[in-house]
Amino acid sequence: MQSVLQSSGSGGSVRSTASSFISAAYNNYEVGASFRNVDVSLVPSFEALNPYAKVGRSMMGDDKRWQPVPDLYHSKESLYFRSAVGKVLKKAHEEISPAELEVRANTPEFKVEEGDWIAHNSNQKNQFALITPLKTVARIPANLIISDEPISLTQPISNHMGGYLRKKGEKNKAFKKRYMELNGSVLAYYKKKPEKNGIPLSRDEKKTLERGRIDLDRVSSLQPMESKTEPYGILLVTTARTWAICADSEPEYQRWLKGLCDVVKFSAVHVTYKRMFQLQEVSAKAITDVRMVVTTGDTVGQIVEHIFNCYEQALDAAPLRPYNPAEYRLKITGFRDYIIDRFRVLNEYVYVRECLLTKKTIRLTVIHESVIQETAMMNLSIGRDLPVSGGSMNNIVNQFADLWDGERATSLQMTTLGDEWERPSVDRNPSLPSGIIQQPFAIRIRRVLNIPRTTCVRKRSSEEAIVSRIPLTSSSVIVRIELYDGGQLLDNAVIDTSDVRLKAQRNDLLYAEWEDPVWHKFNIDICNVTRTMRVQLTVFGVKKVVGSSASNMDATEEKMLVTGVNAFEVDDTLTQGQQYVHMYNNLHSCIQGPVPHVTLPNEPMIQVEFSKFDAPIKFDWNDDDGSSVSDRSHRRSIITSSRSVMLRKEGWLQKVGNFSSLTRWRRRWFVVDQSTCTLSYADDENAPRKLITLRNCSVTTADDMNQKFTTAPVNKGTRKLRQTWCFKVRPMGSSRDYIISAETKQDREEWMLAIQTVAKGDSSITDFSSNNGSFEDSSASAPVAESPRGEESGELDGKNILESVAQDRRDSTSRSSGHSSSQRESELNELRKLILLDPLYRFSPYQKEQLWMHREEFIDIPAALPRILSCVHWDDRDECKEALKLLPRWSVPDHQAAYIELLNGEFANEGVRTFAVKKLSQMADTTFSYFLPQLVQAIKFENHHVSPLAMLLIERAIKNPNQIGFDLFWSMKVEAHNDQYRERYGTILNAYLDVCSSKMRAILKLQDKLFSEGGMLERICQSVKAKKKDGAAEMKRAMQQGLEALNELLPGSFQLPLDPRIEVGKIIVSKCRVMDSAKKPLWLVFENAEEGGDPVTVMFKAGDDVRQDCLTLQLIRLMDEMWRDEGLDLAMEPYKCVATSPMTGILQMVPNSVTTAEVHRRDGMMGTFKDPSFSDWIRANNPDPRSHKAAVDLFGRSCAGYCVATCVLGIGDRHNDNIMVCAN
Secondary structure (H helix, E strand, C coil): CCCCCCCCCCCCCEECCCCCCHHHHHHHHHHHHHHCCCCCCCCCCCHHHCCCCCCCCCCCCCCCCCCCCCCCCHHHHHHHHHHHHHHHHHHHHHCCCCHHHHHHCCCCCCCCCCCCCCCCCCCHHHHHHHEEEEEEEECCCHHHHHCCCCCCCCCCCCCCCEEEEEECCCCCCEEEEEEEEEEEEEEEECCCCCCCEEEEECCCHHHEEEEEEEEEEEEEEEEECCCCCCCCEEEEECCCCCEEECCHHHHHHHHHHHHHHHHCCHHHECHHHHHHHHCCCCCCCCCCCCEEEEEECEEEEHHHHHHHHHHHHHCCCCECCCCCCHHEEEECCEEEECCCCCCEEEEEEEEHEEEEEHHCCEEECCCCCHHHHHHHHCCCCCCCCCCCCCCCHHHHHHHHHCCCCCCCCCCCCEEEEEEEHHCCCCCCCCEEEECCCCCEEEEEEEEEEECEEEEEEEECCCCEEEEEEEECCCCEEEEEEEEECCCEEEEEEEECCEEECCCEHHHHHHEEEEECCCCCEEEEEECCCCCEEEEEEEEEEEEECCCCCCCCCCCCCCEEEEEEECCCCCEEECCCEEEEEEEEEEECHHHHHHHHCCCCCCCCCCEEEEECHHHHHCCCCCCCCCCHHHHHHHHHHEECCCCCCCEEEEEEEEEEECCCCCCCCCEEEEEECCCCEEEEEEEECCCCCCCEECCCEEEEEHHCCCCEECCCCCCCHHHEEEEEEEEEEEECCCCCCEEEEEHHHHHHHHHHHHHHHHHHHCHHHCHHHHHHCCCHHHHHHHCCCCEEEECCCCCCCCCHHHHHHHHHHHHHHCCHHHHHHHHHHHHHHHHHHHHHHHCCCCCCHHHHHHHHHHHHHHHHCHHHHHHHHHCCCCCHHHHHHHHHHHHHHHCCCCHHHHHHHHCCCCCCCHHHHHHHHHHHCCCHHHHHHHCCHHHHHHHHHHHCCCHHHHHHHHHHHHHHHHHHCCCCCCCCHHHCCCHHHHHHHHHHHHHHHHCHHHHHHHHHHHHHHHHCCCHHHHHHHHHHHHHHCCCCHHHHHHHHHHHHHCCCCCCCEEEEEEEEEEEEEEHHHHEEEEEECCCCCCCEEEEEEECCCCCCCEEEEECCCCHHHHHHHHHHHHHHHHHCCCCCCCCCCCCCEEEEEEEEEEECCCCCCCHHHHHHHCCCHHHHHCCHHHHHHHHHHHCCHHHHHHHHHHHHHHHHHHHHHHHHCCCCCCCCCCEEEECC
């Protein structure tokens, strides 16, 4: 790729030296329908606007490369990013061969690595896990068995039976004889046998005679009836009721009981029946199955040999063909999870750890090592396309006929990038360091083009949030130019252009042009511009024109468009010359994160001009032209200081008069000022103030004055309980208490701490002579003192206060050094306490000054590092270097996840972010995957596409595609739906799909076509909702038609987004249903891809944003890991959830669970108001004392855990239909 940008002169003309095939791509764009109506008299061509753009598809062959985020154009940023990804791929291939990467993608191993925090790391309880015995059911390869008959891996169960039983009525408690018929998982009953003249009736005829039915899939407990009069009684507990049936004889009782036990899930069968029929959690009736016991300390090789030995020692074992146990490996039955390393201990696998905790039987399948290589070399048919075009359900079946185009390949193809790996050409002229450019940073605005006649408004309702457009009300516009660094507005860095009138443009658009544009110079030289500085340009409509400037306060502004430009580009060069920059609508902000790098001729844009130099300017602070001292003092004024040597706190509080019982609370503006040692208050910020002297005053809480109230509720669920937080201030020598109230407890603590600090009057802090050279009299603020004889007695007048403060300051110089040291240590201890106890505490500028001044005192506190870094003036070279030197010296936190805090928007410095990424890279893959959502969000705060964080995510996803790649794909895909982040996440995601294995690419392509926005399942959901008015039967029919048509095209096996270990096949349409909630989600049941594996049940939602659910469940899962790490098992079982777009998602269904609403319905309409509902449900499912005690204990621990979790997270929408409980 040979494409460079060359700007010349003040005119800023743009020339391109792109290659011929790129020029052809430009021509294709130019004739595109979307650019035909562009006003060419005003708007430059696509080629001029985007000199780096090229087709984002492979040039290899005629096939188009699949891109999860299509229609992105190249920019300088994207080309540098793809070049960086090329280096990552090359590095990965040096460590792991392409063939080995393909094997990892096809036969993944989910191992517990050294230092893995999750997967229930070895705490004291698990120290003995290496010698724990585990029940195991293993399966040997069928092709080793010598048999004349076909070998089936599953044992067919014939459960069709009928006969007479006695059933107890729901209202009439007497037992009545009924004919029972068990067919599949349904037990139907009739008044008499459904036949005519000895001939059984048809299914439809039976339904007319049916008196009722029991869905055995919904039975939560199958248990004996405790009755002396009915020795052959059976109870079936469901959420609807408890069914009681009785047999008349022992043989009939045994026959029916055996049939029911074979159908009802194992966990619901009573222990008495399990022992009676020797039932096992996992059946081992197939000829290939082996039941055995292994220990977690056995190696894979030892277990393989043990499986073969156990099989050969069985009495009825069929003979085996010759085999070598050393050539065989293990796989988890029913999962895409392999155990390949023959010398690795079994306890080092995630699946085994999970079985240890849940006490489940381990299921293993023996496979030959050749299967692993063959699987890796095959490109399965799941790489085929699914239709994504619109259309009704009536023509879906017709579209299915020509869906699959196939992506078969005969060899490994690790990348489809082709020549896009090449780094773009850059200007080879010698560059100058930015540190020597003593010239103000300046910008000139020329034009704003393609301005729409509407602005956006976000409207929210209880159901959804929508964006609508309203007409513009302004006839003139200004452009506000602002400079930001790390999300913070620089000092004196806001300039408004003059206002100009809007003019009409083609296609009902508007434009604004400054006929005589002026240079807007900022109070910052280029030598002082940081690497991460950002220019935000905002177009405001001015409803009332005020002369030649729109800065008049009388003018009403209307935000219209916004964009941003980085001061330094991706290659560290200063942005120069003319630029056309794309603009977002008024709902966006560009103070941080990605800025647009591609400008389309038909979209809003701004023409802006930066200072032009004869050579490239590279960011470099090593050269400062020998004027460091003067520069530093000037540089300190560039950014609004986050620190202050004097404490000053101000804000709104409530105050009550002297006679608190007779007066009411009034809102006042309070100011704590250490320079005058006073607390002042007034009606508003500019009103005359009244003063309270704070020298040696006392400050105490006044909880007896607190008042509770509720917010105005929209409904019962949104009503919030609030309270005031009161404290008292008593000046020294006064009997008067000033009673003040804050809105929150933290606000109260902050104000009390500020007042106490000022009251102590530490000379080492308040001595102005050492900081500012002189004491400035604050009488200019003209405070009004209250009369000591009036209502506010006990206060001094303003003159006396100032004289008193001056005298105190003179007296403070005579304090002993011991007292100063004690005072300093007291304040540092208070800061340590705040750091350790409250991570959300907001430090004042004064506290930040103390933190930075005494930074070495906190170096042993890991949690203090982000607090110290927040105090740094990053525009000061010396402070920046000092802060970066602190990083490797700082104490290490207990877990590397603490470094994620250093990736938020506050820390834009590349040195800090690189340090954090380096620490995070030490996480094991399993732990790393837990924090992927936060790491993906942190990409939003990077100034450029190329960043250490993005490269780390790509590298880890390449090396471990199953544990990292799947989650990374969907975390980024859902963010790419946002216009502002589409370019960044789309660039990263498309690049990852180009470097991942072919198997991974094919699976993700299938998942995208099935589960994403506009995918097949969402279209089926829409067809179901269209039948909502026609009733449940029509909705079910629409769902079944769509799923049956989809089933014809699904491959034999593929993975779900929920868990890469879960591999499924076709959809079991008969078990799928439309759920009752408002969005009509689909209850989907998939076959397990492996014969004999359990079916997989999920829920697909369309029209609902599940991203908040994903975050909540992730945090609950992390809480559970933290509690388990401390030896506390609270039986948390958060389900898995993946957002596949902003309004679609897939959720795991927890087996053997019901909603609390279903539990309450057992007691009728008033069941919700009956306290014993839960206790009755637990007792009904756990009748014997031992199981009942265990269930009550489990219920209590789980409630405790979820109560804490939901309280901490502020979850307030829990109700009986979304709280689920298991039968045990």
